[in-house]
Amino acid sequence: MSVNTLPSLATLPPYVFSELERRKHAARALGHEFCDLGIGSPDQPTPxxxxxxxxxxxxxxxxxxxxxxxxxxxxxxxxxxxxxxxxxxxxxxxxxxxxxxxxxxxxxxxxxxxxxxxxxxxxxxxxxxxxxxxxxxxxxxxxxxxxxxxxxxxxxxxxxxxxxxxxxxxxxxxxxxxxxxxxxxxxxxxxxxxxxxxxxxxxxxxxxxxxxxxxxxxxxxxxxxxxxxxxxxxxxxxxxxxxxxxxxxxxxxxxxxxxxxxxxxxxxxxxxxxxxxxxxxxxxxxxVRVLTAPIVAEYQHRRNALYDALRDGGWDVTPPQAAMYAWLPLPDGMEAWDAVQRVLMEGRVMVTPGLAFGEAGSRWFRLSLVAPAADLRAAAARIVSVLGNVPAGVR
Ligand SMILES: Cc1ncc(COP(=O)(O)O)c(C=O)c1O
Missing domain, CATH: 3.40.640.10 (Type I PLP-dependent aspartate aminotransferase-like (Major domain))
Structure with a gap:
């Protein structure tokens, strides 16, 4: 038996973040440990x-x-x-x-x-x-x-x-x-x-x-x-x-x-x-000034660590000037969910497929800067080794 819901609610397309949750639980159930950079939920404490x-x-x-x-x-x-x-x-x-x-x-x-x-x-x-x-x-x-x-x-x-x-x-x-x-x-x-x-x-x-x-x-x-x-x-x-x-x-x-x-x-x-x-x-x-200064400095440090590691791996990418994400292109020919699954199972990093933000994101994926710099550096190196080279010059 199931409840009747609003027709507009019932016909909404699946929520990509729910599918990500499902994959995360499935990976954990198999005993996999991974670095979760999927959802942009702050990991640092409230001041x-x-x-x-x-x-x-x-x-x-x-x-x-x-x-x-x-x-x-x-x-x-x-x-x-x-x-x-x-x-x-x-x-x-x-x-x-x-x-x-x-x-x-x-x-x-x-x-x-x-x-x-x-x-x-x-x-x-x-x-x-x-x-x-x-x-x-x-x-x-x-x-x-x-x-x-x-x-x-x-x-x-x-x-x-x-x-x-x-x-x-x-x-x-x-x-x-x-x-x-x-x-x-x-x-x-x-x-x-x-x-x-x-x-x-x-x-x-x-x-x-x-x-x-x-x-x-x-x-x-x-x-x-x-x-x-x-x-x-x-x-x-x-x-x-x-x-x-x-x-x-x-x-x-x-x-x-x-x-x-x-x-x-x-x-x-x-x-x-x-x-x-x-x-x-x-x-x-x-x-605001006093409280945000250390938070912003930490995100900038993390961003630098992540992008340095991606560039060391040969990726031609430019760091963003704001927010708390890395928006990165997928290699040519790789399907979005395949890439996410391979990065999760082989690279032990949870990322968000760009599709979560609309079809226009289907050739991209997103990392949230919600782990310490050392973890981000290590995660970036594993992502590079799983995905190989991204299209040259794509920002
Ligand atoms: C662009 C954008 N707007 C709004 C929000 C939601 O913020 P809040 O926690 O204030 O609901 C987010 C959260 O990730 C966001 O990325």
């Missing part, structure tokens, strides 16, 4: 001072009542102060900001609030899966906008057909990008803003990796583009910047009517975010 803030808040009088839908004063203020000091843009805490139980959840809630049958969502051809699955669950169609590797993986907006554009409600962008590690500029973002304004789209910018940049790169906010508040919302996360993925907290800022839609949706299905967690997030944002 102790953030945990202290959580503990202190949890023993105060903030856990008896339901938390407010939009967010508590403390985190709304910390989030808008962060936007002002980091990007130079002011937001009204009670009109232009909402606290989220993770940016993934917030993105899904906003898409649910904005899109339904007959609508089109414009998502990157390499997408963090919620961009595609949330609209599909609500009966909206997704049009994948090609990301062009020859143009720094930026979105090819000119390729979107006019009949698709006329039904489009939302454009999603994500820089620094998961999975490619690509970065963007204020000029690139201003094209997205202009395009969204011209076609009456809500621009949803996912800035989950805002603080994880290397070699002096500083990731811009879409709100550094003048007038962006009229079209855009931007999702921020504490998960990666502060190793707080397990606390589930982030925030969204921007266009007030889109945030109202999100709140209307949220108030019908849930409540605000746990208050002690909001206090921990507020502490983290108030101390």
């Amino acid at each position: 102790p001072a953030v945990l202290d803030a959580l503990r202190i808040a949890a023993t105060g009088s903030v856990t008896n009542a339901y938390p407010p839908f939009r967010g508590g004063e403390r985190l709304l203020t910390a989030a808008t102060n962060f936007m002002a000091s980091r990007f130079g843009v002011e937001f009204a805490p009670h009109r232009e900001a909402v606290v989220l139980a993770g940016s993934k959840e917030g993105i899904a809630e906003m898409l649910a609030a904005l899109c339904g049958p007959g609508d089109v969502v414009l998502a990157p051809s390499l997408s963090y899966p919620v961009y595609v699955r949330a609209p599909q669950m609500h009966g909206a169609r997704v049009h994948l906008v090609p990301m062009d590797p020859a143009n720094r993986w930026q979105l090819d907006l000119a390729s979107i057909p006019a009949d698709v554009l006329s039904r489009a409600r939302v454009l999603i962008a994500n820089y620094p990008n998961n999975p490619t590690g690509a970065v963007t500029t204020v000029e690139d973002l201003s094209e997205l803003v202009e395009f969204s304004r011209r076609h009456n789209l809500v621009l949803m910018h996912d800035l989950a990796y805002s603080e994880l940049s290397f070699d002096g790169h500083v990731a811009p906010s879409v709100f550094e583009v003048p007038g962006a508040k009229e079209v855009a919302v931007e999702f921020h996360s504490c998960s990666k910047s502060f190793n707080m993925a397990g606390m589930r907290v982030g925030f969204v800022v921007g266009r007030a009517d889109a945030l109202d839609a999100l709140l209307a949706y949220r108030s019908n299905v849930g409540y605000g975010v746990s208050m002690p967690i909001q206090h921990a997030a507020a502490y983290a944002l108030d101390n």
Whole structure:
């Protein structure tokens, strides 16, 4: 006997990360030990001072009542102060900001609030899966906008057909990008803003990796583009910047009517975010520079170790300037799942096939920098020996 589910839920294509889990368990059941670089879940601890803030808040009088839908004063203020000091843009805490139980959840809630049958969502051809699955669950169609590797993986907006554009409600962008590690500029973002304004789209910018940049790169906010508040919302996360993925907290800022839609949706299905967690997030944002410096340094060290080992193995690859991934091409002629399975069983490394982010990733695979540098170096050497040479010059 099985339950009846929503038709849209039942017809979603299989989730690649579930298949990865299945393969992982199968390998473990055979007694294999491996280095798991599949999912991008932080392996480093949450900063102790953030945990202290959580503990202190949890023993105060903030856990008896339901938390407010939009967010508590403390985190709304910390989030808008962060936007002002980091990007130079002011937001009204009670009109232009909402606290989220993770940016993934917030993105899904906003898409649910904005899109339904007959609508089109414009998502990157390499997408963090919620961009595609949330609209599909609500009966909206997704049009994948090609990301062009020859143009720094930026979105090819000119390729979107006019009949698709006329039904489009939302454009999603994500820089620094998961999975490619690509970065963007204020000029690139201003094209997205202009395009969204011209076609009456809500621009949803996912800035989950805002603080994880290397070699002096500083990731811009879409709100550094003048007038962006009229079209855009931007999702921020504490998960990666502060190793707080397990606390589930982030925030969204921007266009007030889109945030109202999100709140209307949220108030019908849930409540605000746990208050002690909001206090921990507020502490983290108030101390962003001090807390993120060692985390970023560690990711940069890991990235260097991994790419040095790949280059020592003869791979012609360029390290990404941001995020926490290596996005690497598969050798010519090797099928994606075959490659993943061989790397797992022969190389003892779990990687993610690029397919997890859409068909456009079928010739690529992703490694997460979630192990110490020495382990990454050793994993890279084993991957090179299993896969041999990758296509020359592919970045
Ligand atoms: C691009 C992107 N957006 C959002 C998220 C989810 O972040 P959160 O933990 O805030 O839900 C991730 C997590 O990997 C991500 O890669």
